[in-house]
Amino acid sequence: MGCCWHMLLGLLLLTAASAFDRKPGCPETDMCGNVSIPYPFGIKEGCWREGFDLVCNVTHYRPPKPFWGAYEIMEITLEGQANVTAYVASDCYNKSGSTESYYSHMRLSEDGPFTFSNTLNKFTAIGCDTQAYITSSYGRNFTSGCMSFCGEKETVIDGLCTGIGCCQTSIPQGAWGFNIEVNSSNNHIGLLDFNPCSFAFLIAADQFKFNINDLSNGSQYERYLGKGKEVPLMLDWAIWNETCKQAENSTSYACKGSSTCYNISTNGLGYRCNCSKGYEGNPYLEGGCKDIDECKRGPSPCRATEKCENKEGSFSCKHRIQLIVVILGTVSSLLFVFIVGSWLYWGLKKRKLLQLKEKFFRQNGGLLLQQQITSHGVGATTKIFSAEELERATNNYHETRIIGQGGYGTVYKGILPNHTIVAIKKSKIADETQIEQFINEVFILSQIIHRNVVKLLGCCLETQVPLLVYEFISNGTLSDHIHDEAHSSSLSLQNRLRIASETAEALSYLHFAASIPIFHRDVKSANILLDENLTAKVADFGASRLVPLDQTQITTLVQGTLGYLDPEYFHTGQLTEKSDVYSFGVVLVELLTGEKPICMNRSQEERSLSMYFVTSLKEHRLFEVLENRIMDEGGVDQLVAVAELAKRCLKVKGEERPSMKEVAMELEGLRRVVEHPWVQTNLEETQSLLGESSEGYNGKGRVIGQDSLTNHTMSALEIGR
Numbered sequence: 001m002g003c004c005w006h007m008l009l010g011l012l013l014l015t016a017a018s019a020f021d022r023k024p025g026c027p028e029t030d031m032c033g034n035v036s037i038p039y040p041f042g043i044k045e046g047c048w049r050e051g052f053d054l055v056c057n058v059t060h061y062r063p064p065k066p067f068w069g070a071y072e073i074m075e076i077t078l079e080g081q082a083n084v085t086a087y088v089a090s091d092c093y094n095k096s097g098s099t100e101s102y103y104s105h106m107r108l109s110e111d112g113p114f115t116f117s118n119t120l121n122k123f124t125a126i127g128c129d130t131q132a133y134i135t136s137s138y139g140r141n142f143t144s145g146c147m148s149f150c151g152e153k154e155t156v157i158d159g160l161c162t163g164i165g166c167c168q169t170s171i172p173q174g175a176w177g178f179n180i181e182v183n184s185s186n187n188h189i190g191l192l193d194f195n196p197c198s199f200a201f202l203i204a205a206d207q208f209k210f211n212i213n214d215l216s217n218g219s220q221y222e223r224y225l226g227k228g229k230e231v232p233l234m235l236d237w238a239i240w241n242e243t244c245k246q247a248e249n250s251t252s253y254a255c256k257g258s259s260t261c262y263n264i265s266t267n268g269l270g271y272r273c274n275c276s277k278g279y280e281g282n283p284y285l286e287g288g289c290k291d292i293d294e295c296k297r298g299p300s301p302c303r304a305t306e307k308c309e310n311k312e313g314s315f316s317c318k319h320r321i322q323l324i325v326v327i328l329g330t331v332s333s334l335l336f337v338f339i340v341g342s343w344l345y346w347g348l349k350k351r352k353l354l355q356l357k358e359k360f361f362r363q364n365g366g367l368l369l370q371q372q373i374t375s376h377g378v379g380a381t382t383k384i385f386s387a388e389e390l391e392r393a394t395n396n397y398h399e400t401r402i403i404g405q406g407g408y409g410t411v412y413k414g415i416l417p418n419h420t421i422v423a424i425k426k427s428k429i430a431d432e433t434q435i436e437q438f439i440n441e442v443f444i445l446s447q448i449i450h451r452n453v454v455k456l457l458g459c460c461l462e463t464q465v466p467l468l469v470y471e472f473i474s475n476g477t478l479s480d481h482i483h484d485e486a487h488s489s490s491l492s493l494q495n496r497l498r499i500a501s502e503t504a505e506a507l508s509y510l511h512f513a514a515s516i517p518i519f520h521r522d523v524k525s526a527n528i529l530l531d532e533n534l535t536a537k538v539a540d541f542g543a544s545r546l547v548p549l550d551q552t553q554i555t556t557l558v559q560g561t562l563g564y565l566d567p568e569y570f571h572t573g574q575l576t577e578k579s580d581v582y583s584f585g586v587v588l589v590e591l592l593t594g595e596k597p598i599c600m601n602r603s604q605e606e607r608s609l610s611m612y613f614v615t616s617l618k619e620h621r622l623f624e625v626l627e628n629r630i631m632d633e634g635g636v637d638q639l640v641a642v643a644e645l646a647k648r649c650l651k652v653k654g655e656e657r658p659s660m661k662e663v664a665m666e667l668e669g670l671r672r673v674v675e676h677p678w679v680q681t682n683l684e685e686t687q688s689l690l691g692e693s694s695e696g697y698n699g700k701g702r703v704i705g706q707d708s709l710t711n712h713t714m715s716a717l718e719i720g721r
């Protein structure tokens with residue numbers, strides 16, 4: 001039941017509300033002819049608020065005219081006014097007395113919205129013997145009036161309505177009907193020639209201006225006499241008989257949307273609605289009050305330096321400079337953030353790089369090396385290079401700076417700031433477990449100063465794999481000079497022996513004269529560099545220990561330098577100084593024969609140069625295998641001696657090989673003989689020598705003359721077969 005009650009109540013409320021609501025489809029502002037009819041007024045059923053219905057007379061007027069009762073509405077505004085016309089009251093005389101007299105009467109409707117406007121209208125009388133009265137018993141009971149006198153026309157002041165020819169008075173608020181009468185006290189006697197009539201009327205004050213001619217027969221008002229003609233009059237309209245407060249909560253409350261209510265008077269006669277500030281339109285319609293775009297309407301409400309911004313119901317003025325400041329502020333703060341951000345980013349990156357460098361430095365035994373250097377004092381020559389320094393020296397490891405490349409890594413040519421040219425070796429792999437040993441070697445090797453050893457200047461430990469910096473040797477490797485087409489046979493025997501001798505001396509020095517014995521482990525023609533004077537410089541020793549032992553072998557195999565590898569060492573893994581001797585032997589053979597240590601063109605057993613040479617020697621074919629130029633330049637004895645030395649170096653058992661010191665001394669001796677060839681010998685001797693086993697041969701004293709070499713060689717070769 002309760003629910004049904006509520007529904008019923010809701011329905012009742014709905015119907016009650018609809019009494020004041022417009023039907024859908026009603027125009028916001030209706031038109032009757034040229035006159036616009038704003039809501040709450042209307043001319044169609046359902047489109048007006050109750051009691052605000054006007055009649056649009058379309059049958060008798062073209063264009064049609066709206067009427068409120070008998071009164072034509074000329075204009076009606078939402079501000080609460082309407083224009084109508086009113087009758088004029090008059091009273092005329094001639095010499096015989098009263099001729100014509102009219103009173104004026106108007107009566108609107110009791111419960112309608114209209115009253116005569118007390119603010120916009122004035123009760124006005126014109127005449128020089130005039131008493132005018134306005135009385136009302138409709139809405140507000142009152143009687144008012146004014147009197148106007150003038151003896152002669154000259155006393156009248158044109159334009160002034162102050163009781164001389166014209167008088168005016170106000171009316172009270174709230175009247176909806178009145179009577180106007182006008183009388184004279186002396187029947188206009190003595191005035192008839194210029195003022196026979198008196199007129200009285202209620203008129204829109206701004207439409208009336210007193211004119212002296214109005215007193216005489218030219219009076220505009222005379223034209224209205226007896227014909228019911230009109231003067232303009234203003235009506236007020238309001239939502240009737242309630243105050244804002246009373247209406248506020250009722251369903252009949254007329255103010256809709258963004259509107260405010262205002263009393264039309266202090267005595268509770270009614271109210272009107274006004275759109276709230278910042279809105280305009282019809283406050284009596286739902287959604288009738290619309291936001292005013294103050295910025296687009298006319299001149300900007302803001303100052304020239306300000307930017308106008310419209311808001312719902314209002315607007316704001318933003319200082320353009322402020323705006324610019326705000327924009328600039330935003331932009332600059334963004335910029336600031338960006339700069340700081342990138343600064344931080346680069347800073348962090350740089351820091352990280354530094355940390356990495358430091359990490360590598362420590363990992364690579366940098367501290368150890370530093371310690372060694374400092375403990376060694378002034379004598380220490382090892383230099384620790386920074387990664388940056390070497391990057392700059394090699395033009396950031398540009399490929400045009402590469403001077404050598406292989407399984408071990410890459411060698412770059414670098415130019416230090418002091419214009420020293422260096423070779424920088426960048427290995428491929430590092431073994432952290434042997435760092436201490438590596439550092440020791442670097443330190444020791446960099447202390448070695450020998451004219452036939454490539455000087456290790458220092459190293460850089462800030463990279464993942466340590467970089468080694470050597471003095472730069474300009475003229476390529478011995479291997480190039482022996483095997484390269486370009487350098488082919490460019491080396492004289494004399495030079496070859498000298499190079500061999502220098503190499504042997506360097507190795508001997510390393511084995512015996514250095515502070516601790518150093519084994520090169522990778523003696524080969526490619527590791528013997530030549531400078532511009534073809535002086536031998538042994539390179540790349542010791543550092544190979546950076547790579548673990550087993551890997552060294554693998555690398556060596558892959559490199560194809562197997563031909564140099566001491567077979568004993570290869571089998572036992574036992575590294576001795578004699579391994580270097582063996583490898584040197586191979587280099588010596590290379591110098592003599594110009595053959596590569598491994599040659600696939602030879603038979604299986606003779607593929608390795610050492611085997612081939614030893615076999616050739618055994619079969620007395622020495623002169624078959626020697627290089628042509630060598631045979632041209634050298635004496636048979638001497639060549640045999642060198643060959644014998646090589647053969648001894650190549651002994652399978654390490655202990656049977658001479659020491660590097662012995663080799664160096666022997667070579668030095670042989671070299672001197674080549675430089676001063678003076679001993680003649682004969683074919684028989686040579687023959688016997690070649691036939692002999694190498695044991696016990698001292699390699700000195702038996703040298704053959706250069707001029708007889710060719711013949712001897714031929715014979716020797718024949719003997720060898």
Ligand SMILES: *[C@@H]1O[C@H](CO)[C@@H](O)[C@H](O)[C@H]1NC(C)=O
Nearest residue numbers: 032033034035062063064074
């Ligand atoms: C009324 O409207 C018509 C055309 O609609 C126009 O010709 C006429 O002048 C208007 N009259 C007044 C008094 O505005």
Ligand SMILES: *[C@@H]1O[C@H](CO)[C@@H](O)[C@H](O)[C@H]1NC(C)=O
Nearest residue numbers: 055056057058059060061067
């Ligand atoms: C229109 O006006 C004429 C003359 O004033 C009147 O006779 C007629 O009844 C009016 N028509 C309407 C529909 O009020």
Ligand SMILES: *[C@@H]1O[C@H](CO)[C@@H](O)[C@H](O)[C@H]1NC(C)=O
Nearest residue numbers: 074075083204206207232234
């Ligand atoms: C209505 O009255 C106002 C105020 O007196 C006047 O300015 C306006 O011209 C009048 N409108 C008409 C249509 O008479």
Ligand SMILES: *[C@@H]1O[C@H](CO)[C@@H](O)[C@H](O)[C@H]1NC(C)=O
Nearest residue numbers: 093094095096097098099100
């Ligand atoms: C005065 O007016 C009346 C009525 O209109 C007329 O009968 C009479 O003759 C007039 N008298 C004079 C002197 O004009």
Ligand SMILES: *[C@@H]1O[C@H](CO)[C@@H](O)[C@H](O)[C@H]1NC(C)=O
Nearest residue numbers: 135136137138139140141142
């Ligand atoms: C005004 O006068 C009439 C009669 O003249 C009377 O009936 C009415 O009550 C009066 N109204 C007021 C508000 O005094």
Ligand SMILES: *[C@@H]1O[C@H](CO)[C@@H](O)[C@H](O)[C@H]1NC(C)=O
Nearest residue numbers: 101131181182183184185186
């Ligand atoms: C006009 O005034 C005279 C006397 O001054 C008086 O006799 C007469 O009745 C008045 N007429 C009217 C209509 O009030």
Ligand SMILES: *[C@@H]1O[C@H](CO)[C@@H](O)[C@H](O)[C@H]1NC(C)=O
Nearest residue numbers: 193194213215216217218219
């Ligand atoms: C009165 O009216 C007549 C005719 O309309 C005119 O000739 C005369 O000048 C008028 N008198 C005055 C004072 O305006």
Ligand SMILES: *[C@@H]1O[C@H](CO)[C@@H](O)[C@H](O)[C@H]1NC(C)=O
Nearest residue numbers: 110111112240241242243246
């Ligand atoms: C307003 O008028 C209506 C009808 O004319 C009447 O029923 C209602 O009581 C009046 N309200 C007030 C507050 O006078």
Ligand SMILES: *[C@@H]1O[C@H](CO)[C@@H](O)[C@H](O)[C@H]1NC(C)=O
Nearest residue numbers: 243244245246247248249250
């Ligand atoms: C109107 O309603 C509000 C609450 O919605 C209430 O506070 C106020 O007192 C009411 N006013 C009247 C006149 O009833």
Ligand SMILES: *[C@@H]1O[C@H](CO)[C@@H](O)[C@H](O)[C@H]1NC(C)=O
Nearest residue numbers: 243244245261262263266268
């Ligand atoms: C309207 O008038 C009533 C009664 O005089 C008063 O209580 C109310 O505050 C007024 N409202 C406004 C908006 O002036």
Ligand SMILES: *[C@@H]1O[C@H](CO)[C@@H](O)[C@H](O)[C@H]1NC(C)=O
Nearest residue numbers: 262273274275276277278279
């Ligand atoms: C109604 O609103 C208009 C525009 O906002 C304003 O000019 C006017 O003074 C307001 N009238 C009243 C009575 O508040």
